[in-house]
């Protein structure tokens with residue numbers, strides 16, 4: 127494990143301006159364009175929030191209907207992309223599949239000028255669920271699914287393709303909430319990756335491909351999968367408590383806890399936790415939810431570490447029958463809105479992002495001839 131230097135990781139340094147969200151400001155916790163995340167999760171569908179983040183205002187009913195219709199019309203996949211997906215093995219990680227899928231789409235439907243940035247974004251928003259599920263169902267079940275469903279929302283489209291049947295209204299609602307919660311989060315690692323890429327005046331697909339790679343890691347989006355792998359190994363709250371104490375004793379990192387910006391809670395946790403509880407009741411769970419709650423109690427009691435957005439997402443997704451390895455790709459389906467909006471914001475007022483390094487290597491020296499080297 128690398129040694130963590132004080133002040134490392136650009137912590138606390140302002141790296142640019144954004145009008146998209148505030149994270150960890152006192153009072154409201156997390157806002158998208160001034161709206162509190164809790165109000166958005168209670169009152170809106172994901173497509174409304176995507177519209178807000180990308181276009182700067184909440185849509186009226188007609189604008190929302192038209193936007194959803196546009197997204198529905200963009201769900202299909204080109205044959206060349208399907209061929210690539212069919213060649214990726216079943217044991218590949220779906221984040222790698224999505225990274226390749228995004229990059230391939232950029233070859234087939236290249237963003238030729240920045241005038242096409244909204245179009246390129248809408249296309250990815252509409253077809254990323256198709257990419258994930260087409261590959262997953264082909265490589266795991268051997269079926270070539272129809273990705274052009276008439277489902278109303280992105281979340282329902284995803285669940286329909288994954289399970290081969292329409293989702294129920296509870297699950298569709300949870301998908302709206304989850305996708306809203308994950309949509310945008312200021313200068314997190316994957317968004318910053320996208321902005322650095324955008325600052326070179328690169329294309330939208332390159333920015334998003336890089337961001338997918340950053341989100342994949344367990345210290346960022348990959349934590350929801352790592353949290354699931356941990357909690358499903360616990361058979362009871364008592365067992366969870368014993369194991370968690372052991373992990374803390376051994377100074378192991380516990381995925382789904384802690385945050386680089388929030389200091390005492392992540393406002394998204396309270397929201398997704400409520401829905402995880404509803405889903406637990408819906409499926410009659412008596413283990414996973416109580417185990418998750420006990421993990422939360424132990425971490426707070428022992429270390430004052432709180433659940434971040436990822437922890438209760440794990441059990442919520444699990445109760446909806448979503449395979450663990452598809453958890454982080456769902457994060458992508460949502461965060462794409464934030465990434466693309468940041469790329470647009472960067473392009474609108476750009477200077478190449480190029481920080482300086484504090485050199486701590488060798489002093490200047492001569493290149494020795496080959497015969498004199500060790």
Ligand SMILES: CC(=O)SCCNC(=O)CCNC(=O)[C@H](O)C(C)(C)COP(=O)(O)OP(=O)(O)OC[C@H]1O[C@@H](n2cnc3c(N)ncnc32)[C@H](O)[C@@H]1OP(=O)(O)O
Pocket residue numbers: 130344345346347349378379380381382383384385386387431434435436
């Ligand atoms: C949607 C998202 O991306 S949310 C983040 C998802 N990631 C995770 O859940 C991974 C687990 N969490 C972590 O690794 C970290 O908390 C991060 C990466 C989120 C933030 O990292 P940092 O800002 O460097 O953490 P921070 O400086 O607050 O850590 C303070 C101390 O708490 C410890 N700590 C922080 N998180 C954890 C954790 N999850 N488990 C155990 N200890 C932890 C650190 O080791 C550190 O201890 P030390 O001072 O003895 O070295």
Ligand SMILES: O=C([O-])CC(=O)C(=O)O
Pocket residue numbers: 308310311313314315346386387434435
């Ligand atoms: O902001 C961060 O560092 C990580 C995070 O919670 C997110 O990207 O949603």
